Amino acid sequence: MPRVLVIEDDETTAREIVAELNVHGLQAEWVGDGRQGLTLALQNDYDLITLDRMLPGLDGIDVVAELRRAQVDTPVLMISALSDVDERVRGLRAGGDDYLTKPFAPDEMSARAEVLLRRRQPQAAQRLRVADLELDLVSHVAYRGGQPLTLLPTEYRLLEFLMRNSGQVLTRSMIFETVWGFHFDPGTNVIDVHIARLRRKIDGAGQTALIHTVRGTGYMLAARETTVTS
The missing domain is CATH 1.10.10.10 (Winged helix-like DNA-binding domain superfamily/Winged helix DNA-binding domain)
Structure with missing residues (x-):
């Protein structure tokens, strides 16, 4: 079962993400702090990370940048209320693989997650x-x-x-x-x-x-x- 790390400080949003991922057969683990999320991402082999842009402890941009500097190639779906083009570009250039703005439809989030997983595992069952x-x-x-x-x-x-x-x-x-x-x-x-x-x-x-x-x-x-x- 693919493992997903959900780094999101808003509990309601996190529960929505975890529930949607679970129904699609993904094992989701939630953490609400950027620094703790970075530690988990460095210590474990996740198949996907969903990453909030604004986090306590360590900002989402810094989290994904640190992951890429550590040569962690896990796909990262960035999720943020900051929707302007400059912010999206900044997130992608820092190392994010996709960028989803809040509020979002749960099925769109899971569809984006599945696309990123298929890119990493092209032979996965469809x-x-x-x-x-x-x-x-x-x-x-x-x-x-x-x-x-x-x-x-x-x-x-x-x-x-x-x-x-x-x-x-x-x-x-x-x-x-x-x-x-x-x-x-x-x-x-x-x-x-x-x-x-x-x-x-x-x-x-x-x-x-x-x-x-x-x-x-x-x-x-x-x-x-x-x-x-x-």
């Missing part, structure tokens, strides 16, 4: 497969038995999370916090509603059921049912 269910991570189109499926954005995110963790039981809390990006409310049925809609599209008549309910726990996507109930 499709997820479970039995005859496929998910194209580039076009964001799902196929069952070779036939395209029409998914809403949240359904796509939910299916991707299930497929990236196929064979594993995912609790409602895990699903809610990863796909929706905030803490689970035990009183909500939003997960069950979306699972039901996704089932109708994925598990058609005459097809082997792939989405299974684990009573009292959550859901699992698997080619064969064992100790679960649909």
Whole structure:
């Protein structure tokens, strides 16, 4: 699983970034201080770094410049509220690989992250497969038995999370916090509603059921049912 270091001092923004990266199968680690982020980046082999421009401890420009001086070639996605051209150019010239301005759409951030990861690992898989269910991570189109499926954005995110963790039981809390990006409310049925809609599209008549309910726990996507109930 690709590892991402998120260096961001705003907790709300950091949680949004981590949640979006997690749903796309990336393992994100968050730190809120520039100097601490630099230390972690120098000591660990991350696949990607998202870096806020203005940070306590050490500015984002200084962080990426120090990384490049230390010959750390990890792709860096700079994220900043400073949107003028001079600032973007400064960030890129300091060693950033891409520059995203705040406020940003989470799916644009994850798409930029995936592009940087593909540049570093051009042979990385671009499709997820479970039995005859496929998910194209580039076009964001799902196929069952070779036939395209029409998914809403949240359904796509939910299916991707299930497929990236196929064979594993995912609790409602895990699903809610990863796909929706905030803490689970035990009183909500939003997960069950979306699972039901996704089932109708994925598990058609005459097809082997792939989405299974684990009573009292959550859901699992698997080619064969064992100790679960649909």
